[in-house]
Amino acid sequence: MNLAKSISHFCLIFKGDFDTMNISKKEFEMNLLTVINEKVSAAFKAAGFDDAQTLVRAADRPDLADYQANGALALAKSQHQNPREVAEKISEELKKDSFFSEVSVAGPGFINMKIKDEELTKLAAQILTQEKAGYERADKPQTVVLDYCGPNVGKVLHVGHLRSGNIGDAVRRIMTFAGDKTIGDAHLGDWGRPMGLVLTELQHRWPDMPYFKPDYTGDDGYQIPFTLADVVEAYPIASAKAKEDEAYMEQAKQYTRELQEGKKNLRDLWKKFVDLTKADTQDLMQQLNVHLDLWWGESTVNDRCVKMIESLKQSGMAELDEGAWIIRQEGDTPPLILVNSAGASMYAASDMATIEAREEEFKPDAIIYFTDARQGLHFSQVFASAKKAGICPENVKLEYQPFGSVNGADNKPYKTRDGGVPTLRFLIDSAVQKARTKMDAGEIGRDLTDAEKDEISHTVGVAALKFMDLMNDKVKNYIFDEERMVSTEGKTGPYLLYAMVRMKSVLEKLGEPKDDTLILTNPAERKLLLNLYTFPENVQIAYDNRAPHVIADYLYKLCQDFNLFYHDCPIKDADETTKNSRLNLVAYTLKVALICADMLGLKVPNKM
RNA sequence: GCGCCUGUAGCUCAGCUGGAUAGAGUGUCGCCCUCCGAAGGCGAAGGUCGUGAGUUCGAAUCUCGCCAGGCGCGCCA
Numbered sequence: 001m002n003l004a005k006s007i008s009h010f011c012l013i014f015k016g017d018f019d020t021m022n023i024s025k026k027e028f029e030m031n032l033l034t035v036i037n038e039k040v041s042a043a044f045k046a047a048g049f050d051d052a053q054t055l056v057r058a059a060d061r062p063d064l065a066d067y068q069a070n071g072a073l074a075l076a077k078s079q080h081q082n083p084r085e086v087a088e089k090i091s092e093e094l095k096k097d098s099f100f101s102e103v104s105v106a107g108p109g110f111i112n113m114k115i116k117d118e119e120l121t122k123l124a125a126q127i128l129t130q131e132k133a134g135y136e137r138a139d140k141p142q143t144v145v146l147d148y149c150g151p152n153v154g155k156v157l158h159v160g161h162l163r164s165g166n167i168g169d170a171v172r173r174i175m176t177f178a179g180d181k182t183i184g185d186a187h188l189g190d191w192g193r194p195m196g197l198v199l200t201e202l203q204h205r206w207p208d209m210p211y212f213k214p215d216y217t218g219d220d221g222y223q224i225p226f227t228l229a230d231v232v233e234a235y236p237i238a239s240a241k242a243k244e245d246e247a248y249m250e251q252a253k254q255y256t257r258e259l260q261e262g263k264k265n266l267r268d269l270w271k272k273f274v275d276l277t278k279a280d281t282q283d284l285m286q287q288l289n290v291h292l293d294l295w296w297g298e299s300t301v302n303d304r305c306v307k308m309i310e311s312l313k314q315s316g317m318a319e320l321d322e323g324a325w326i327i328r329q330e331g332d333t334p335p336l337i338l339v340n341s342a343g344a345s346m347y348a349a350s351d352m353a354t355i356e357a358r359e360e361e362f363k364p365d366a367i368i369y370f371t372d373a374r375q376g377l378h379f380s381q382v383f384a385s386a387k388k389a390g391i392c393p394e395n396v397k398l399e400y401q402p403f404g405s406v407n408g409a410d411n412k413p414y415k416t417r418d419g420g421v422p423t424l425r426f427l428i429d430s431a432v433q434k435a436r437t438k439m440d441a442g443e444i445g446r447d448l449t450d451a452e453k454d455e456i457s458h459t460v461g462v463a464a465l466k467f468m469d470l471m472n473d474k475v476k477n478y479i480f481d482e483e484r485m486v487s488t489e490g491k492t493g494p495y496l497l498y499a500m501v502r503m504k505s506v507l508e509k510l511g512e513p514k515d516d517t518l519i520l521t522n523p524a525e526r527k528l529l530l531n532l533y534t535f536p537e538n539v540q541i542a543y544d545n546r547a548p549h550v551i552a553d554y555l556y557k558l559c560q561d562f563n564l565f566y567h568d569c570p571i572k573d574a575d576e577t578t579k580n581s582r583l584n585l586v587a588y589t590l591k592v593a594l595i596c597a598d599m600l601g602l603k604v605p606n607k608m
Numbered sequence: 609g610c611g612c613c614u615g616u617a618g619c620u621c622a623g624c625u626g627g628a629u630a631g632a633g634u635g636u637c638g639c640c641c642u643c644c645g646a647a648g649g650c651g652a653a654g655g656u657c658g659u660g661a662g663u664u665c666g667a668a669u670c671u672c673g674c675c676a677g678g679c680g681c682g683c684c685a
C-alpha cells in the first residue's frame with residue numbers, strides 16, 4: 001500500500017470548506033495532519049489553485065521538515081506549469097502563517113514545513129487527550145461481519161487457525177476502534193461427512209453408549225466416556241477405515257444423513273463432541289486474547305442451505321452437470337459445485353447459505369473472510385454466485401482477505417521437530433515456556449512470586465507469538481523463528497511489552513503529570529511527539545487495507561522513539577517544569593501505545 | 609496449459625493506489641549503567657530494489673515481456 005496515497009485519501013474530505021459540510025471547524029481540528037492540511041489548502045486557494053489536492057503528509061525527510069506537501073507537483077503536471085514556481089507561490093502564502101517556523105521549497109517542488117515548538121506543544125492538550133488520540137472517522141460507520149478462526153470438529157487447531165484468528169480479530173479491533181459495528185464469527189466446521197465418520201468411529205469404540213440403544217430417549221446426566229483427544233484421533237482413523245471398508249463407509253454415510261435429518265440420538269451425541277471442540281477452541285482463543293461474538297457453524301445454516309439449493313434448482317441458476325448440481329461461472333473460471341454427484345451438498349453451498357443468513361440477521365455493509373491464500377478460487381466462485389443469485393445484495397461488499405503460510409527455516413510449511421504439524425496449543429505452550437525460561441535466566445523479575453511469573457510469562461509468550469504473526473504483511477508467507485520470537489532485541493513482542501511496562505513504571509514511580517503543559521528541550525522529545533501525532537493516519541491506513549502490520553509497525557516505531565527519549569531525557573531529577581512536561585509525554589505515549597496494543601490483541605502487564 | 613500470490617542489505621522484513629539520499633531489525637564490529645527498569649540506548653559497515661523494455665520531469669512503486677519460488681485449477685474443507 002502506498003502511504004502517501006492513503007493519507008491523501010484521508011485528506012480528501014478536508015478541503016478547508018467546512019461550512020458546506022455542515023460540520024464545525026473545531027471538530028476538524030482534531031489532529032495535526034488536518035490542522036496542517038487546512039492551512040496548506042488555504043494557501044493553495046490564496047495562490048489561486050482551488051481544487052487541487054494538497055497531498056500533505058509527515059515528512060519522509062525528517063532532517064529537512066516536519067511535514068511536506070507534494071500537491072504542487074501534481075498540480076503543475078495537470079496545468080502544464082513549472083512545479084517549482086507553483087510550489088514557490090504556495091509557499092509564499094504559507095510563510096505568512098506564524099504556525100510554521102520555516103517553509104521552503106525543495107527538489108522538484110516539495111513544500112517543506114517546520115512547525116514551531118510552541119504550536120506543537122500547545123496542540124497536544126487538544127489532540128492527544130482525546131479519547132481516540134486524534135483519530136476521526138471520515139466516512140459513515142459500517143456494520144461488518146468478520147469470519148475468522150474457523151475450527152473444524154474432529155480436527156485439532158493448528159498454525160493456520162493462529163493466523164486466521166489473530167489477523168481477523170486484529171482487523172475487527174481496528175474496525176471497532178474506527179467506529180464500525182463488528183461481528184466476529186468463528187464459522188465452526190461442524191457438519192457433513194466428517195461428522196458421520198466420527199459418529200461411526202465413536203460407536204465402534206464405545207458401543208455401550210446409550211445413544212446406540214434402540215430405546216434411546218435422552219442422555220440426561222450421562223457422562224461421555226471420550227475426550228476431545230479421542231474425537232480428534234477418531235476422525236482420521238475413521239476416514240482411513242471408510243476408504244478400505246465399504247460397510248463402514250455406508251454406516252458413516254447413513255449417520256451423516258440421519259444427523260442432518262435430525263435423528264435425536266445422533267444429534268445428542270454429535271452435540272457432545274461439538275461442545276468439546278468448541279470448549280477447546282474457546283480456551284485457546286481466550287489464551288490468545290482473540291475475541292469472537294458468534295459461534296455459528298455449518299450446521300446453523302443446514303435447513304436454510306437445503307431450501308436455498310432447492311430454489312437455485314427451481315430458478316435455473318443451478319444446473320445438473322455430470323450428476324452434480326453446479327453454478328456456471330464467467331470466463332474460464334470453473335463452475336461452483338453445490339451438490340456433488342453422490343447427492344451431498346458441498347461447502348460452497350454452505351458458504352452461500354451462510355451469506356444469506358448473515359445478510360438476514362445483521363444486514364451488514366460488508367462480510368470479510370480471513371482464510372489462507374489457497375481458497376481464492378473458492379471465494380471468487382462463492383461471491384460471484386451469491387451476487388448473481390441475489391442471495392447477497394449488490395451493495396454488500398464480500399471481501400476475501402487471504403493470508404500466507406507459516407514456514408520453517410527451510411521455507412517449507414512449519415513442522416515440529418518430529419515432522420508433525422504443530423498444534424496451536426503446542427505453539428502457545430512452547431512460546432510461554434520460552435518466555436518463562438528467559439525470565440528465570442534473566443536478572444529481571446527476581447522479585448516476582450512464582451504465580452506472578454506464571455501469569456507474566458504467559459502474557460509475554462503469547463504476545464511474542466501474536467506479534468510475530470501480525471508484524472508482517474498478512475498476504476505473505478513468513479518464517480517462524482521460535483528463538484527470535486521471544487527475543488527482547490529488535491522488532492518483537494517482548495520488546496514492545498518491555499517499553500510499555502517501562503512507561504507504566506515511570507508513571508507509577510514518579511507520579512502523574514500535574515497539568516498539561518509541555519515544553520521541548522531535547523530532539524528526542526520532539527521526535528516522539530511528532531510520531532504521536534501520526535497515529536490517526538496510521539489507523540486509517542491499517543483500516544483501509546485491513547492491515548494489522550501497519551499498527552504493529554507504528555507501535556514498534558513509537559516504542560523505539562520512547563526508548564530513545566527515555567534514555568536521553570531524565571525525568572526524576574529534572575526541574576519541575578521539565579519533569580512535568582516529560583511525564584506528560586510518557587502519559588501520551590502510553591495511551592497511544594496501549595490503544596495500538598489493544599488493536600493487535602496484545603495484553604500489557606504492569607511488570608515483567 | 610490457465611489463474612492467484614511472492615521476489616528489496618548475508619538473513620528476516622517495511623516501503624509498492626508514482627516523488628527528495630530505498631528504511632528497520634538481525635548478524636558482524638565498536639561504544640554507553642554512580643542515573644526513573646541495560647529485556648535498554650548510540651555508532652560503523654552492508655543494496656545493479658529478480659531481469660529487460662515502456663510510460664513519465666521523476667519508477668522499488670504503473671504497463672508489458674521474461675526468469676525464479678509458492679499455491680490453486682468440478683464432485684474434501
